[in-house]
Amino acid sequence: MKKTFTFNDLILLAYNETDEKSTEQLLDALIENEELLEMYLSVTDMQSKLDEITEEPSESICNNIINYSKALDVFILNPDVNIAFVVNN
């Protein structure tokens, strides 16, 4: 008997949260069922649009983080050193 799949199954597939067996069954079903394929493509279409939403922190913030880490090394080696960390400059 053929297994029936839901929209939730397609979401799990699109987000790589299905196990190997389910993935195989779902992919087979997508080949055979045009309606299911349409639904799946609607999920992946929206996924790709959401993927395009991207932002980046400023270079200075990333440098602050790296510098903090380096300063921490110095502090670990020389615990008497006084380190002041300047936030968000």
Place this chain on the structure above:
Amino acid sequence: MNHLQTADQELINLYIAGDDSCLESLVKRYKKKVFTYIYLNVKDRHLAEDIFQDTFIKVIKTLRSGCYKDEGKFLPWVMRIAHNLIIDYFRKSKRIPVVENNDDYDIFNTIKIYDDCIEDKIITAQIHTDVKKLLDLLPDDQREVIFMRHFADMSFKEIADQTNVSINTALGRMRYALINLRKLVKEKDIILTL
């Protein structure tokens, strides 16, 4: 040293052993994902940068203290820290995020567009802005699950745990979020393909 192909766990081990360049590689690898998630939630660049910085400081402290237990999930762990810091911020400030549809708030301002054609660039930018606005139109619980699953890379199980609902409820919210987004796209007559 080029760490492009190096696995997270290897980078973490090398970093704990004292190689700072490995932290730099991890920051580079995940900065967009982590920052986008924070920014989408707080809707303020300076605040997002503060939280982003605090997130990685916690990461550094935990790694350096030897308290990090790797389960092959470095990014979800970082995202959880970011998520908790966002919650802390809203608790402390006793306010919920306000959606401002003005020119000052546009998360897509710095999106890099590589198309050669200027017309494509304009259309792409318009799509980004429109999709962002549509996200703001979703009910809170649906927007939250999109943020957590899509931008924070949390599994539905993790989302369910974090939001105190069942996995089916989390999945249901995602389903409605995606369905509603598509409906809104149709209503607003937004063309989502170039």
